[in-house]
Amino acid sequence: MTTGTGRGEIEETELSELIELLRALIRIRSVNPPGDEILAARYLEQVLTDGGLRPTVVEPFPGRGSIVARVHGDGTGGDPLLLLSHLDVVPAEPGGWTHDPFGGDLVDGYVWGRGAIDMKSMVAMEVQVMRRLARAAQEAGRNPAEDPIPGLRRDVIFCSSADEEAGGWHGADWLVNEHPDWLRAAGALNEAGGIATIYGGVRFYPIQVAEKGFVVYKIRVKGRWGHGSIPTPDNAAVLAAQIVMRLAEPGPARLTESIAVSLARAIPHLTARAARAIQGLMAGANGPTAPEPGAIEATLRDLCDPVLARTVSAIIHDTVSVGIVAAGVKYNVIPGTAYIEIDCRTLPGTDEPAMREELRRRIGEELWARMDIECEQVGPSVSAPLDGPLYPLLEQVLRDHDAAAVPLPFLAPFATDAKHLARIGVPTYGFSPLKTGRDDGLLALMHGDDERVSVEALRFGLPVLWDAVSRFCA
Numbered sequence: 001m002t003t004g005t006g007r008g009e010i011e012e013t014e015l016s017e018l019i020e021l022l023r024a025l026i027r028i029r030s031v032n033p034p035g036d037e038i039l040a041a042r043y044l045e046q047v048l049t050d051g052g053l054r055p056t057v058v059e060p061f062p063g064r065g066s067i068v069a070r071v072h073g074d075g076t077g078g079d080p081l082l083l084l085s086h087l088d089v090v091p092a093e094p095g096g097w098t099h100d101p102f103g104g105d106l107v108d109g110y111v112w113g114r115g116a117i118d119m120k121s122m123v124a125m126e127v128q129v130m131r132r133l134a135r136a137a138q139e140a141g142r143n144p145a146e147d148p149i150p151g152l153r154r155d156v157i158f159c160s161s162a163d164e165e166a167g168g169w170h171g172a173d174w175l176v177n178e179h180p181d182w183l184r185a186a187g188a189l190n191e192a193g194g195i196a197t198i199y200g201g202v203r204f205y206p207i208q209v210a211e212k213g214f215v216v217y218k219i220r221v222k223g224r225w226g227h228g229s230i231p232t233p234d235n236a237a238v239l240a241a242q243i244v245m246r247l248a249e250p251g252p253a254r255l256t257e258s259i260a261v262s263l264a265r266a267i268p269h270l271t272a273r274a275a276r277a278i279q280g281l282m283a284g285a286n287g288p289t290a291p292e293p294g295a296i297e298a299t300l301r302d303l304c305d306p307v308l309a310r311t312v313s314a315i316i317h318d319t320v321s322v323g324i325v326a327a328g329v330k331y332n333v334i335p336g337t338a339y340i341e342i343d344c345r346t347l348p349g350t351d352e353p354a355m356r357e358e359l360r361r362r363i364g365e366e367l368w369a370r371m372d373i374e375c376e377q378v379g380p381s382v383s384a385p386l387d388g389p390l391y392p393l394l395e396q397v398l399r400d401h402d403a404a405a406v407p408l409p410f411l412a413p414f415a416t417d418a419k420h421l422a423r424i425g426v427p428t429y430g431f432s433p434l435k436t437g438r439d440d441g442l443l444a445l446m447h448g449d450d451e452r453v454s455v456e457a458l459r460f461g462l463p464v465l466w467d468a469v470s471r472f473c474a
């Protein structure tokens with residue numbers, strides 16, 4: 001098929017078009033809560049309609065808009081490819097920012113603003129891919145809204161949805177429930193992967209192939225009400241504090257398939273010292289005897305910066321984070337009940353009953369007997385195959401565009417809309433390609449102050465995404 005400007009290149013006019021699209025999206029305040037994604041959906045509806053396509057915007061809940069558009073292949077290549085993204089962003093407090101988080105400023109070679117990384121840059125790149133495909137049809141005298149795109153053998157679907165940052169219930173979940181046929185595909189490309197992460201001078205490109213599940217529990221601690229003048233061990237606040245301390249201890253590490261593959265592939269690119277440490281960590285995590293408590297965390301702190309160390313630790317453990325602790329009505333009344341709410345993130349292979357058992361083990365029988373525990377929310381982990389037709393192609397495209405690239409499969413410690421697509425059998429890969437510089441620190445910028453993306457990252461990203469789409473669908 002027509003490959004536009006060719007591999008690895010993007011004309012300045014198209015780069016400008018992409019940047020202006022991103023800046024316009026950042027200026028639309030689709031902050032969740034409340035969302036207001038309809039404003040972004042309507043804007044993209046106009047952009048795609050101007051490009052000759054016929055997008056569909058839905059607003060199943062007031063203000064919560066999602067957009068879907070499709071271009072057609074000739075049908076000989078198999079099921080469609082889905083370009084997935086979300087329109088909402090998390091809130092931003094302007095106080096900590098150098099530039100207005102909703103200004104979309106282009107300064108010092110960066111586009112600044114909330115969503116620059118998560119994930120309006122990918123939305124803009126996906127839209128640009130759709131515009132390129134539409135142009136290819138128009139240049140061949142075809143109607144891109146109806147006719148097959150020249151050289152395209154599969155359909156390409158673009159879906160940018162509401163509400164991902166709050167679980168996707170008003171966006172991808174609704175779409176999967178109400179219009180599964182709009183989204184059924186051989187695979188989806190989504191956020192949270194394909195972004196260069198520099199470690200020890202090597203450019204690793206983690207591609208998300210799996211993501212952790214989650215279980216939210218509410219614990220009610222049962223003490224005994226009493227007078228503050230006569231302290232008692234039945235104080236529910238004290239019991240809650242003991243429970244919280246035990247939950248804060250990291251549990252046993254476990255390497256799931258994608259992480260084991262990832263570490264094994266990373267080792268040849270590491271220094272001898274780091275390689276030895278990672279080999280030790282791998283042997284310890286899956287070995288017959290559990291490593292000393294805290295030993296893995298100490299190794300990671302020694303090897304990585306604090307953000308990366310915490311991230312790696314999160315993807316080899318079932319984690320527990322205490323979110324709410326509440327007890328007491330008055331200083332001189334011993335509380336008879338206390339409440340704890342916890343956010344557990346589960347590795348592939350850990351289901352809700354297994355997570356509950358792990359909590360019981362950590363808390364211990366004596367304290368366990370003093371509490372009730374209720375599961376409030378549960379979401380399964382998801383995994384996409386490493387040996388399917390799409391994953392090896394994504395690695396190859398990255399290597400073709402960056403000879404020094406080391407692509408790796410990656411398990412995300414958080415949940416994305418991939419969990420909704422998994423329900424209709426669509427394997428989702430985190431692949432929003434951006435090449436980053438040494439100082440970009442993307443992990444820290446996501447949801448943080450001064451979120452920004454460099455023009456150079458976008459200059460790299462669009463041709464990579466384009467190649468992935470055109471090679472899979474041609």
Ligand SMILES: [Zn+2]
Nearest residue numbers: 118119164191
């Ligand atoms: Zn996101």
